[in-house]
Amino acid sequence: MLSRRQLLASSAIGVVAGALPAAATNPPSRSAPNLFIGTGGHGHTYPGPTMPFGMVQLGPDTDVERWDACSGYHRTDTSIIGFSHTHLSGTGIGDLLDVLVAPGRGPVQLQRGTLDDPDSGYRQRFSGEHAEPGYYRVALENGVQAELSVTDRVGWHRYGFPAGPGHLLIDLSHLFADSRPSAPLIDAAWMDVDAAGTLTGSRRTFRWAKGRRIFFAMQLSRRPDRITFYGDGDAAQPPGTNRVAGRRLKAVLHYDDAGAAPIVVRCALSGVNAEGARANLAAEARSWNFDAVRGRAIRAWNAALGTxxxxxxxxxxxxxxxxxxxxxxxxxxLFSDVDGRYPGLDGKxxxxxxxxxxxxxxxxxxxxxxxxxxxxxxxxxxxxxxxxxxxxxxxxxxxxxxxxxxxxxxxxxxxxxxxxxxxxxxxxxxxxxxxxxxxxxxxxxxxxxxxxxxxxxxxxxxxxxxxxxxxxxxxxxxxxxxxxxxxxxxxxxxxxxxxxxxxxxxxxxxxxxxxxxxxxxxxxxxxxxxxxxxxxxxxxxxxxxxxxxxxxxxxxxxxxxxxxxxxxxxxxxxxxxxxxxxxxxxxxxxxxxxxxxxxxxxxxxxxxxxxxxxxxxxxxxxxxxxxxxxxxxxxxxxxxxxxxxxxxxxxxxxxxxxxxxxxxxxxxxxxxxxxxxxxxxxxxxxxxxxxxxxxxxxxxxxxxxxxxxxxxxxxxxxxxxxxxxxxxxxxxxxxxxxxxxxxxxxxxxxxxxxxxxxxxxxxxxxxxxxxx
Missing domain, CATH: 3.30.2080.10 (GH92 mannosidase domain)
Incomplete structure (x- = not known):
């Protein structure tokens, strides 16, 4: 067995709601959930936003090594690596953590650093965490205010930078490794930016679900001033490069004045192909109104929790x-695109x-x-x-x-x-x-x-x-x-x-x-x-x-x-x-x-x-x-x-x-x-x-x-x-x-x-x- 740490009766007829006693018609109030329950100990949950049964589970990642961080997050950690689009809730094996976005300022760091020494990489200490169904917010030590929300197939980010330059790192090499990497972990990946500024990409991973493939399509409310792609070994690609392929890839989206206005990122996923991710993005991201997305997510959860x-x-x-x-x-x-396509267990x-x-x-x-x-x-x-x-x-x-x-x-x-x-x-x-x-x-x-x-x-x-x-x-x-x-x-x-x-x-x-x-x-x-x-x-x-x-x-x-x-x-x-x-x-x-x-x-x-x-x-x-x-x-x-x-x-x-x-x-x-x-x-x-x-x-x-x-x-x-x-x-x-x-x-x-x-x-x- 693959361990999770290893990789009828009665005939009585009930009454309908309309026939209930009068005292039963006044509904009790609903308490708000605490999304941090289970993020400590061995609960293995995560606090980031998702829709009920949604394809995207956007949220902060704090660690990818310990068993207690199988979800990518543990409440005892004091720094955040970045924000990825897929998480497992409460499982005993780690996987996913696809398409990490890490907002940065100052010199570009390409390695995440360690829990013990966050300054050694691009991870950031944080404060002011807030989580509620459909919405997450945190203040990073570098001055960036990060907010997250979702639709079913699209992750939405809103980053408020201080005045001056800043950047967004897109890390396709980020995944749960559990300190026991086995080749190849990632055997194929690519990223591409088109003339309209849409960034698409894919990777195939061999963590728990061997050969799992994910595709994404990402758009930004403000086009970056330039993009630098990095291939295997963090090798910088020549200026003007619009596509990179390999195994462990990254891209840095540079803004000369990142603080001029909030940067909204909307990123759609697909398990089928990049065209499916683009179609999901077109269907669920028709505006740049982050607050409207947040409001819809909250209403969806109010209905689900009101049951x-x-x-x-x-x-x-x-x-x-x-x-x-x-x-x-x-x-x-959810794992089918807006057109109903999905990858079957038979590989088709x-x-x-x-x-x-x-x-x-x-x-x-x-x-x-x-x-x-x-x-x-x-x-x-x-x-x-x-x-x-x-x-x-x-x-x-x-x-x-x-x-x-x-x-x-x-x-x-x-x-x-x-x-x-x-x-x-x-x-x-x-x-x-x-x-x-x-x-x-x-x-x-x-x-x-x-x-x-x-x-x-x-x-x-x-x-x-x-x-x-x-x-x-x-x-x-x-x-x-x-x-x-x-x-x-x-x-x-x-x-x-x-x-x-x-x-x-x-x-x-x-x-x-x-x-x-x-x-x-x-x-x-x-x-x-x-x-x-x-x-x-x-x-x-x-x-x-x-x-x-x-x-x-x-x-x-x-x-x-x-x-x-x-x-x-x-x-x-x-x-x-x-x-x-x-x-x-x-x-x-x-x-x-x-x-x-x-x-x-x-x-x-x-x-x-x-x-x-x-x-x-x-x-x-x-x-x-x-x-x-x-x-x-x-x-x-x-x-x-x-x-x-x-x-x-x-x-x-x-x-x-x-x-x-x-x-x-x-x-x-x-x-x-x-x-x-x-x-x-x-x-x-x-x-x-x-x-x-x-x-x-x-x-x-x-x-x-x-x-x-x-x-x-x-x-x-x-x-x-x-x-x-x-x-x-x-x-x-x-x-x-x-x-x-x-x-x-x-x-x-x-x-x-x-x-x-x-x-x-x-x-x-x-x-x-x-x-x-």
């Missing part, structure tokens, strides 16, 4: 909620139909769990566009279901082929789409063991033949077995939708393979060898049976955490581990075990409560599993604790990598009072709402109002639940009820109501059934 409004809680919690909602709507990122240029769009930056190992389900609630039109795109790109990719595609390249990062999960979820929730079009590629990945592989799908043949991936044959075998089984569960739904009933039955049977790596005698997910024996010297805190640091039996987890990876057959897991009482005790033990990890543990295993790791995705459904054994009051207590301890209104306010919004989406769901343990089940398990009142706009004029009157820190327990005025005794609610709109009311208490959700008939469904 969830809350009252109650603390001011910090309301800010965290708004910030989480913001981070949940950054990716996947494709075109979407009018009204459609292609996307990139699918962190699917993370986001299938909560971020995609959140979009089906708060942004159903966007979710529909993503489903159509997932189907289209699944059919086009030589690997079939998407794993972690980035700008036209399948990175294959992490394990499994979780692109099937948002499709199966959407199909289960009634999102109309041509799911059958994706089925041939899904069938190939599921059953054709000669089909091309990446690291994410190793051992598929052994998994099919033995019922598990053996630990002496394939790395991370225990996690692979369980995650492949979950993908089989999701794929079985898509097979049925395509009319492939025999394959659906085979997938459904194979989705039970998870049990073949959980030793009921030991009570843990445990490495199993090809001869059927278990690793004898097993310790659940260890990562693998081999001493080699690059060979593990689990993916960013250990035996404790992997024991509870199962999301789709929870009642089967409960029975496998000895029944309700033993399973509840096992959960208790998980949360109370010593928080010890081996020295070789990856930093992703973070945010420990006992051996539960909230800072990484594989276990984020686990606090909700108590509801499946009739003890939802324990879920309520733990979810409230996690909401208050793992998230803070602070740069170091996300306990692990935000992973394209999944950590944030968990908070949004849990703060509202429910979570999709298995998104394909199309049901939500109740937890503990954090606020007294919330309003969720569901699309189509529908509205969900959630009330928890008198909710306070000392009332984490749910005493009772009402749906549209009718008492609920069960500890869950179906998606089809919730999405219809209505009023969900929690009665909160300082003491648990152990009878609520206790009866087998009131427990959540799993694999389409309850234990009743």
């Amino acid at each position: 969830v409004r809350v009252e109650g809680g603390t001011a910090d919690q309301r800010t965290i909620l708004a910030s989480s909602l913001y981070h949940s709507q950054l990716a996947p990122t 240029t494709h075109q979407v139909r009018q009204g459609g769009a292609a996307f990139s930056t699918y962190s699917l190992w993370d986001t299938y769990r909560g971020q995609h389900p959140l979009l089906t609630l708060i942004a159903p039109d966007r979710a529909k566009m993503l489903v159509d795109d997932l189907i289209r790109q699944t059919a086009q990719s030589p690997y079939g279901p998407l794993v972690w595609p980035l700008q036209g390249k399948e990175t294959g990062t992490m394990i499994g082929w979780h692109g099937v999960v948002p499709l199966a979820e959407a199909q289960a929730k009634g999102v109309p789409a041509d799911y059958a079009a994706a089925w041939p590629a899904i069938r190939r990945r599921s059953f054709d063991f000669t089909a091309p592989d990446k690291e994410n799908s190793l051992g598929r043949d052994l998994y099919d033949a033995l019922g598990y991936v053996p630990a002496d044959k394939v790395n991370e075998s225990v996690s692979r077995t369980q995650e492949y089984a979950y993908d089989d569960w999701a794929s079985a739904h898509l097979a049925r939708a395509a009319g492939a009933d025999a394959e659906a039955a085979r997938l459904l049977a194979r989705s039970a393979n998870w049990r073949n790596v959980i030793d009921p005698a030991a009570g843990f997910a445990r490495p199993r060898f090809a001869d059927g024996t278990w690793w004898k010297a097993f310790d659940p805190i260890l990562l693998g049976h081999m001493p080699k640091p690059d060979w593990r039996d689990y993916t960013e987890a250990n035996g404790w955490q992997a024991t509870f990876l199962n999301q789709h057959d929870i009642y089967g897991l409960i029975a496998h581990l000895g029944g309700d009482a033993k399973f509840e005790a096992k959960l208790d033990a998980l949360f109370t075990a010593p928080s010890l990890l081996p020295e070789s543990a990856p930093p992703d295993i973070a945010g420990l409560v006992g051996q539960y790791a909230h800072g990484n995705e594989p276990g984020q459904h686990v606090p909700y599993l108590y509801a499946f054994v009739g003890a939802p009051w324990k879920t309520q207590a733990m979810v409230r604790r996690l909401c208050t301890e793992m998230y803070r209104n602070d740069p170091d306010g996300i306990i692990g990598n935000d992973d394209c919004g999944q950590m944030s989406a968990w908070f949004v769901f849990s703060a509202l009072g429910f979570y999709p343990v298995d998104p394909v089940e199309a049901a939500y398990v109740f937890g503990s709402p954090l606020f007294e009142r919330a309003q969720v706009m569901l699309g189509g004029g529908r509205k969900l109002v959630i009330e928890a009157p008198g909710n306070r820190p000392e009332t984490p327990y749910v005493a009772a639940v009402e749906w549209n005025g009718r008492p609920l005794t069960r500890s869950w609610i179906a998606h089809r009820d919730l999405v219809a709109g209505g009023a969900l009311r929690f009665t909160m208490s300082s003491v648990p109501n152990k009878a609520f959700g206790r009866a087998p008939a009131d427990r959540p469904p799993s694999s389409g059934r309850t234990p009743a």
Whole structure:
């Protein structure tokens, strides 16, 4: 596996918004997000402006070496290299940072310098940082005031220089290097300026997404007095040169009086070609009015963030909620031009139909769990566009279901082929789409063991033949077995939708393979060898049976955490581990075990409560599993604790990598009072709402109002639940009820109501059934 550091039920009918009680018609106010949450610690977010799901993610870069600066930015840094047009939010691998613009004064510096010695290069100390959705501003030490804003495909800069000469450096050699460069990093690049002054260019990079190509077209409100191009080795090109090609290129745009008037830069991107970048620029940059662009970006974000409004809680919690909602709507990122063209995963240029769009930056190992389900609630039109795109790109990719595609390249990062999960979820929730079009590629990945592989799908043949991936044959075998089984569960739904009933039955049977790596005698997910024996010297805190640091039996987890990876057959897991009482005790033990990890543990295993790791995705459904054994009051207590301890209104306010919004989406769901343990089940398990009142706009004029009157820190327990005025005794609610709109009311208490959700008939469904 490519490490991230290495390169349904109920039939009740909900009421529509117009039928809500009068008290529910007054919307709560909306708090402003803090875009610096997650920019410290290991959150890996960035504070620069982008549109919701926009192609351009413009922002400041402070470092390109440390893992904690995977986004190009870290809040603890004290100097800015410049402002680049693409960033990854919350990922554990660095890439992108395309087309850096660095405003300078005085002698031209061509090297960025170092964090320890900013004066050694063109980077600048800074002050007065301000960030809000769609806008960023900072004062650089050289006297330049920098402002940034965006449209979907165009980055907008406005630079105010002091009187006198100044320049803009365009650095195409800038990228995330992580101190471990591997040739070529950049193998081809060019820049060209035409007679009208439009600067175009391209580069092909080999960082994480190998062979990724980006094109740009840049215009300036004031034409420079001269342009100097620099080739490889920073070799200055002769005066009058209007084109340069090589690998690591730069251009300096000189202004004899840079301070005479603000310089506005508008730079469009394309993944197809320079003509596509020019067309994107022409379509989205029809004036030089920076403030109008800023205003449109702010209005777009006001609409996106207005989908969830809350009252109650603390001011910090309301800010965290708004910030989480913001981070949940950054990716996947738009990656088709205004004419619909985009680079396919098959290396060809494709075109979407009018009204459609292609996307990139699918962190699917993370986001299938909560971020995609959140979009089906708060942004159903966007979710529909993503489903159509997932189907289209699944059919086009030589690997079939998407794993972690980035700008036209399948990175294959992490394990499994979780692109099937948002499709199966959407199909289960009634999102109309041509799911059958994706089925041939899904069938190939599921059953054709000669089909091309990446690291994410190793051992598929052994998994099919033995019922598990053996630990002496394939790395991370225990996690692979369980995650492949979950993908089989999701794929079985898509097979049925395509009319492939025999394959659906085979997938459904194979989705039970998870049990073949959980030793009921030991009570843990445990490495199993090809001869059927278990690793004898097993310790659940260890990562693998081999001493080699690059060979593990689990993916960013250990035996404790992997024991509870199962999301789709929870009642089967409960029975496998000895029944309700033993399973509840096992959960208790998980949360109370010593928080010890081996020295070789990856930093992703973070945010420990006992051996539960909230800072990484594989276990984020686990606090909700108590509801499946009739003890939802324990879920309520733990979810409230996690909401208050793992998230803070602070740069170091996300306990692990935000992973394209999944950590944030968990908070949004849990703060509202429910979570999709298995998104394909199309049901939500109740937890503990954090606020007294919330309003969720569901699309189509529908509205969900959630009330928890008198909710306070000392009332984490749910005493009772009402749906549209009718008492609920069960500890869950179906998606089809919730999405219809209505009023969900929690009665909160300082003491648990152990009878609520206790009866087998009131427990959540799993694999389409309850234990009743």
